[in-house]
Amino acid sequence: MHIDERELGFATRQLHAGKAGDDTHGARATPIYLTAGFEFEGLDDGRARFDGTSDGYSYTRVANPTNAAVERRIAALEGGAGALLVSTGQAATTTAVLALAAAGDHIVSSAHAYEGTRELLRDNLGRLGITVDFVADTRNPDAWAAAIRPETRLVFAESIANPRNQVLDVRLVADVAHRHGLPLVIDNTLASPFLLRPIEHGADVVVHSASKFLAGHGTVLGGVVVDGGWFDWASSAGRYPQLTEQRGADGRTPVERSGSNALLDYARSVAMRFGPAPSPLNAFLILQGVETLSLRVRQHSASALEIARWLAAQPGVESVDYSGLASHPDHDLAVRYLPDGFGSVFSFTLRGGLAAADAFTRALRLFTHMTHLGDSRSLVLHPGTTTHALRTDDERDAAGIGPGLLRLSIGLEDAPDLIADLANALEAVAAAIPGFVDGPPAAPAGGVPADAVAEAAA
Template identity: 70%
Template sequence: MSAAGVEGWNFATRQVHAGVEPEGTHHPRATPVYLTAGFVFDDFDQASARFAGTDDGHAYTRVSNPTHAALERRIAALEGGSGATFLGSGQAAVSTALLALAATGDHIVAASSLYEGSRELLRENFARLGIDVTFVARTRDLEAWEAAITPRTKALFAETIPNPKNDLLDIAGVADIAHRAGVPLVVDNTLASPYLLRPIEHGADIVVHSASKFLSGHGTVLGGLVVDGGSFEWARDPARYPHLAVERGIDGRTLLERAGQGAYLEYVRTLAMRFGPAASPLNAFLILQGIETLSLRVQRQSDSALALARWLERQPEVESVDYSGLDSSPHRDLARRYLPRGQGSVFGFTVRGGRPAAEATVNSLELFTRMTHLGDVRSLVLHPGSTTHVLRTEDDRLASGIDPGLLRLSIGVEDPEDLIRDLAQALAVGRAAMVQAAGTR
């Protein structure tokens, strides 16, 4: 069923039915897995038409696949976008979405508070390609966003719920600044998922996801998605995006003339096809299966996260809790505005006693899994300072709020009472380690 066919249905219905379109003469209830590298052409002319783009059938899975297409239609329907492209990982989605906008000599403005992989992609890898990036340290400072934009800027980039500090983005405010400058706002909506937040409704132009997280939900696959809101005016300033609005193909037309509002996503797909971050149709199938229970999982995870954050805030071993659902959070107003259903299930808290206490706490947890992942049905724990942010200098970590005692939690679907009991016994061990460390100084 197409995205247009489910516009009037509620989210829980759309997450099950959106994107389902029968293929061929058989009508299986579950979306089939088209586990094939290529597709047979009926004849010489059909092969030519598919390569020329005048036939919308499938030719090669690196370019398109029916299982991929079902997932793309479903996520576009859930996010309120005009279309989507499925890629091999969330990092592939981020890099492809931005490389479809910027080239050598161009500039991107990004929030400083990002998933570390995205931050290093921009800081190191994009720099090697000649793309400059300015990081905005105070995400809520709209004037800082505006001041960072230059005539070479091609996009603004941020996360809806930043990892791991929960310092929320004012989507509408930043989108207004981007649009006044004539550039799109690209947002990573992985930690919120379209169930909690649909950024396009607040002015964002392009949404990316690591589908490996909440969309899949079970920690079994990798995948990424780029969703186009379909409303950005690429023709407003043709010289800013010449590959879309100026450069002409062999048919004498620009990509905008050929694809209209779908020009950006068409370029994303072409870029992905050439760079090759292709995804497996089996992964698309498993992500589709995960999305069918997205609202059920995310609502429970968010409710449990709020309960744990409130409990942690009352514990003497805990110095601070970074969760926008708490009344003490400096981002509580943005949470009420953008996340009324729930504030997500990934957050950080800082234990007293620094790294020794954090290490003892992590090693004593029995129900939480120690691993680098998010959005799993199982609850996870990680020490950012010694893992995801280990390559930063100590001063840089501290400036970003990554204290030695900071722990990141991703809350699963277990009973919150059991999770609290596990945290309580681990914090007691951490407190003992803190006392012991203090006594040896």
């Protein structure tokens, strides 16, 4: 009996989706094809693999069976028509953007984009003649529309912003982009397809850092571009000649060859030329992580909400930026778009500024101080001295990145133990900075004493 994968539940799809046509030779697990290239049966076979008229593989920089299995699985989870696996999340964003924009073109982006992406769009692509404008008031459709120019080629945003947890009204921004004949590209890394599938809300392209929640174990790098497969490139009024006019080795344009999937067709050629090919071993490890995605993200989110509520009640904490809290300005959007959980990455601001943040991070024992997120282990980072270090004081202030702000990525440890670790760190700050708070932090309900956490982790 044929099974329609689209009718399967999310947990079933993360284990079984994309198997059709998988060249596993009967293996239960997806094989790791650790090979640079693939043999040709003759000149005609080699020509067919190069001009795209054959489904066979030619070179791992272009495609690989292990990588293809990951692509099919993630495309199925996001509800896309297909996907392209690349080496990192930044490679995914770069590939998607370069598939759509060229010198003289323009991008409209949310001002709340991850700082590395902001620098890519503003500085690196700016040097290549691609300009960008950032929209700060992302809930205002007029602000998005006002930023769009005749030379604009795409609109970009994150579903959940890093680090202050703003939630995007995906449908609102998609409607504005589509009224202007533009595709909406969404970075869905912090949400993962378990919590939010932007294509269902009108997005045209989704990108991920697969290093984060998709893999989940903090050991590999990877990125993915997912094409919704519904944008009408043929009616784009000449904005995308690389898709509608440029002909390949087979004499056809990407639109003639792939129809609504033309972007993914062309994006693969962009990635092939620039070379961000993922290792098949990394692809295999990402696929192992995907199999438990829903279980992990559900637990991540539940613990994060508990911890955010606890932090918000502490006298040494000035504010907590977590959309699951009613105090967050985007809580209404979070309730609408994130019914299965609000995610695990959020920020909070300590009273006492930089000195408090320094003392706090030094005192933590279960949270690892490093630049990563979506790991099975809990992580902490100080954006002001790392990701946002190159911004001016005024720019950091405008972005809400104060000297006392810390970003947490909540892992899979027991929440009471994490709360006890945070309580221990708050006590350390109180001891180091006179007047930080009046008295010790509230005891974590059901958790072990803070000093026991410190001893166990030492």
